[in-house]
Amino acid sequence: MAGTGERARHWQYEELPGVDLLRARYISKTFVRHTHENFVIAAISDGVEVFHHGGADQYAGPGALALVNPDTPHTGRAGVPEGWRYGAVYPAPDLVAAIAAETTTIRGTPGFVEPVLDDPYAVRLVHEVLRAAEEGNALAADTLLRVAVTRLLRLNGGPLRQRLVRSAGARLAARARAQLEERLTDPPSLEQLAEGLGTSPFALLRAFRDTYGMPPHAWLTDARVRAARRxxxxxxxxxxxxxxxxxxxxxxxxRHFARIVGVPPGAYQRERKNVQDSGRALLVPSEACQNRQHPHPQA
Structure with a gap:
């Protein structure tokens, strides 16, 4: 049965503030196009992950890392029938910036240059961070995280390009985004949004996708999930x-939360309530398994 054996745990360790942690094995899981406020550093142990990033499919197999900068649209799915198993850390931008300022020569806002890096040593470091967090070893977890981020920035780091709102299309998209942020719970239709901005629906759609990497409705879902997480x-x-x-x-x-975050909101919140747990908690079933155990009506 599709999805059998999928497991994921998404949690925080109180001694690593501003860092989300994840261990997961996915088979039929598909992540829709979404973004993260933090960096994504995903260390692949087995299988292959395919994720669309920067206009092309990227492949990360055993010994490789999938690296995604904040607010960068991407997807995710299995690249082989057996799926993929990985561990990930999601450090906040200010933490990465502080590490870069102390240990690298990067000027400006630091980020990753390439979305995939083959580096088995860094993969081991990421998994050691997760193990230390699970064991409640704050000194090891913090040290290993900083070593891992430093290594990745030195091997594959550089200044991020700033998104400048200069073109007419970018300015139009920014105005549309501002309206959607204000009307998160009662958004207008594409036609209404375009009419209010003095343009056509397709012109707005093109401008928004070119600027933010996804159409307005996908951006809205992503924004709602971020708000729900908070x-x-x-x-x-x-x-x-x-x-x-x-x-x-x-x-x-x-449905939307699990397709973006990787676990259902209930499991996500339970881990947040137990950040002082020693880490002995079992992995929780992924969305596919939970849906089979507790089916709910689909929209």
Whole structure:
């Protein structure tokens, strides 16, 4: 059965503030186009992950890392029938900037140049960070994380290009994004949004996709999931978070959340409530497994 054996744990360790952690094995999992506020450093142990990034499919196999800069649209899926197993750390931009300033010569906002890097040693470092966090070894977790980020920046780092809102299309897209941010729970249709901005729907669609790497409706879903994560972090129930950010109900949040974050919102929040746990918790079933155990109506 598709998805059998999929497992994922998405958590935080209180001694690594600003860093999300993930261990996962996915087979039929598909991540829709989305972004992260933090960096993605995903160390592949087995199998192959394919992710669309920068206009092309990227392949990361055993001993390689998938590296994604903040606010960069990308997808994710298995590249082989057996799926892929990996561990990932998601350090905040300010942490990466501080490490870069202390240990590299990068000037400007630091980031990764290439989305895939073959480096088995760095892969081991990432998994050692996760192991140290699970064991409650703060000194090792913090040290290994800084060593890993430094190594990756020295091997594959450089200044990020700043997104400049200069062209007419970029200015149009920025205005549309601002309106969507203000109307997260009651967004206009594409036609209404375009009319209010004095342009046509297809002109707005092209400008938005060219500027942000995804169409307005996909950006809106991504923004809603980000907002839901903040509410879940603050203790809001998944059902209340769903309605607050504009989803019809919790099943809608469950579906979109798992396709972007990798775990259902309930499992995500439980880990947030147990950040002081020693790490002995078992991996939670992924969305596919939970849906089979607790089916819910689809929209």
């Amino acid at each position: 509410l879940l972090d603050a203790g809001t129930s998944p059902a209340d978070a769903a309605v607050t950010v504009g989803f019809t109900d919790q099943p809608h949040l469950n």
